[in-house]
Amino acid sequence: MSSPRPIQKLSEDFRTAVNLSTSPGAVSTSPNASYINQARPRSYSMAKPAKALKPFSTGDMKILLLENVNETAIEIFNKQGYQVEFHKSSLPEEELIEKIKDVHAIGIRSKTKLTANVLRHAKNLVVIGCFCIGTNQVDLEYAAKSGVAVFNSPFSNSRSVAELVIAEIITLSRQLGDRSIEMHSGVWNKVSARCWEIRGKTLGIVGYGHIGAQLSVLAEAFGMHVIYYDVMMIMALGTAQQVPTLNDLLNQSDFVTLHVPETPETKDLMSTPQFAAMKDGAYLINASRGTVVDIQALVDALKLGKLAGAALDVYPNEPAKNGPLFNDELNSWASELRSLRNVILTPHIGGSTEEAQSAIGVEVGTALTRYINEGISTGAVNFPEVALRSLDLDQADAVRVLYIHQNVPGVLKTVNNVLAEHNIEKQFSDSRGDVAYLMADISHVNVDDIKSLYQQLEQTTYKIATRLLY
Ligand SMILES: NC(=O)C1=CN([C@@H]2O[C@H](COP(=O)(O)OP(=O)(O)OC[C@H]3O[C@@H](n4cnc5c(N)ncnc54)[C@H](O)[C@@H]3O)[C@@H](O)[C@H]2O)C=CC1
Numbered sequence: 001m002s003s004p005r006p007i008q009k010l011s012e013d014f015r016t017a018v019n020l021s022t023s024p025g026a027v028s029t030s031p032n033a034s035y036i037n038q039a040r041p042r043s044y045s046m047a048k049p050a051k052a053l054k055p056f057s058t059g060d061m062k063i064l065l066l067e068n069v070n071e072t073a074i075e076i077f078n079k080q081g082y083q084v085e086f087h088k089s090s091l092p093e094e095e096l097i098e099k100i101k102d103v104h105a106i107g108i109r110s111k112t113k114l115t116a117n118v119l120r121h122a123k124n125l126v127v128i129g130c131f132c133i134g135t136n137q138v139d140l141e142y143a144a145k146s147g148v149a150v151f152n153s154p155f156s157n158s159r160s161v162a163e164l165v166i167a168e169i170i171t172l173s174r175q176l177g178d179r180s181i182e183m184h185s186g187v188w189n190k191v192s193a194r195c196w197e198i199r200g201k202t203l204g205i206v207g208y209g210h211i212g213a214q215l216s217v218l219a220e221a222f223g224m225h226v227i228y229y230d231v232m233m234i235m236a237l238g239t240a241q242q243v244p245t246l247n248d249l250l251n252q253s254d255f256v257t258l259h260v261p262e263t264p265e266t267k268d269l270m271s272t273p274q275f276a277a278m279k280d281g282a283y284l285i286n287a288s289r290g291t292v293v294d295i296q297a298l299v300d301a302l303k304l305g306k307l308a309g310a311a312l313d314v315y316p317n318e319p320a321k322n323g324p325l326f327n328d329e330l331n332s333w334a335s336e337l338r339s340l341r342n343v344i345l346t347p348h349i350g351g352s353t354e355e356a357q358s359a360i361g362v363e364v365g366t367a368l369t370r371y372i373n374e375g376i377s378t379g380a381v382n383f384p385e386v387a388l389r390s391l392d393l394d395q396a397d398a399v400r401v402l403y404i405h406q407n408v409p410g411v412l413k414t415v416n417n418v419l420a421e422h423n424i425e426k427q428f429s430d431s432r433g434d435v436a437y438l439m440a441d442i443s444h445v446n447v448d449d450i451k452s453l454y455q456q457l458e459q460t461t462y463k464i465a466t467r468l469l470y
């Protein structure tokens with residue numbers, strides 16, 4: 001092994017050698033102890049001090065955060081010395097395209113649409129963070145094929161959504177929304193007609209995943225009988241029962257609540273025939289995605305008195321920012337829906353609690369930092385999941401190779417021929433669909449080797465993206 005050199009010096013040498021400034025190639029900087037302590041996966045041995053790897057010198061990494069991503073994430077990125085640009089709302093497509101051109105990472109929530117048309121302008125993009133559960137707003141396949149990993153927070157706001165739904169079940173059942181609106185306009189209207197306890201009523205949960213299952217437990221604690229429909233066979237919690245078809249659920253439930261992802265199969269899952277199949281006087285709750293309900297058909301069912309009420313948190317078109325924007329221009333049925341009684345309308349706040357947002361900020365912020373600094377893709381939603389134990393601090397002449405490529409035969413042979421001049425200490429490779437990802441730690445590499453290694457890997461036929469960390 002050659003004698004260790006100051007890491008900052010090595011970084012400068014490499015930057016000069018390969019003439020890279022802010023491209024997603026690779027330059028390391030000095031270790032950042034706070035990151036090592038906070039973010040290292042628990043399963044990693046801390047027996048030997050780990051070498052911190054970064055692809056850019058401090059300050060080169062540009063992160064664009066939209067939609068009021070929580071300050072816990074900003075703190076994580078600031079500690080790394082990354083440049084953070086923060087916006088409270090999402091951006092119009094043209095502005096987004098301009099901004100995404102030179103950023104290395106972007107953090108969004110459910111509004112920002114990262115379509116192929118937007119992503120093709122993102123020449124330096126390494127990673128996308130969805131600071132929410134849903135990832136339907138991102139073209140995941142296009143991102144993967146461009147070598148961009150996508151991370152989300154699979155369950156940090158599930159409890160918040162489940163609690164909101166419990167509140168809505170009682171609010172609908174007791175017509176609390178209407179009573180409150182009346183009182184605010186000075187009207188005393190004491191009624192008990194068609195106001196019910198929820199005890200003993202049947203809750204039908206469509207989609208028994210993280211949110212549906214959590215809700216099931218809470219609802220049973222209120223004395224409700226729970227049934228659920230899911231495309232998968234899922235173990236029932238408590239005394240809940242899975243039913244074989246959506247229709248079985250619809251014609252037994254007093255409350256139907258939707259917790260499915262946005263997919264082609266769930267588009268208009270609830271439309272005229274499904275409302276017809278529901279019990280007379282039942283209620284619908286949707287806190288999943290706006291496309292899951294045909295809202296004009298819901299308006300008709302409510303007007304006919306078939307349903308006794310509904311609570312909607314999500315809509316096919318949602319405003320990009322706060323303000324008086326929920327109108328017919330956005331969704332043709334908006335004013336008709338707003339005029340209906342016992343209909344609760346909320347502005348996509350299911351996951352909007354201090355607890356959820358702060359947890360999501362830490363979770364996704366940490367995942368992005370780990371991917372940027374170490375290449376670890378565990379938990380990515382569109383990408384092969386690859387991780388290696390960290391390099392030790394004393395491994396000054398070691399390089400971590402991150403090589404994303406098309407998943408075709410023969411690539412590893414070519415790449416290993418390039419790497420074989422060095423000592424491959426450890427390597428791991430995985431594929432997902434058309435994309436594969438190789439991570440290798442190699443030693444006995446000097447600065448000139450790094451340049452040539454980078455160039456050789458960049459020239460391979462099936463390469464999608466290369467990063468070298470050291
Ligand atoms: N309103 C809000 O603020 C929030 C909304 N969401 C939405 O809620 C959705 C569900 O979240 P999780 O429970 O965490 O997801 P999950 O992935 O844990 O569960 C979804 C369940 O739906 C089932 N499913 C999929 N397609 C189906 C179909 N066609 N019919 C019946 N079941 C189907 C799946 O098998 C799975 O069990 C998210 O995808 C997101 O769109 C999530 C968080 C906050």
Ligand SMILES: O=C(O)C(=O)COP(=O)(O)O
Pocket residue numbers: 109110111131132133134135157348349350351352
């Ligand atoms: O987590 C999700 O999927 C949500 O729908 C919440 O979205 P938001 O973070 O409020 O834009």
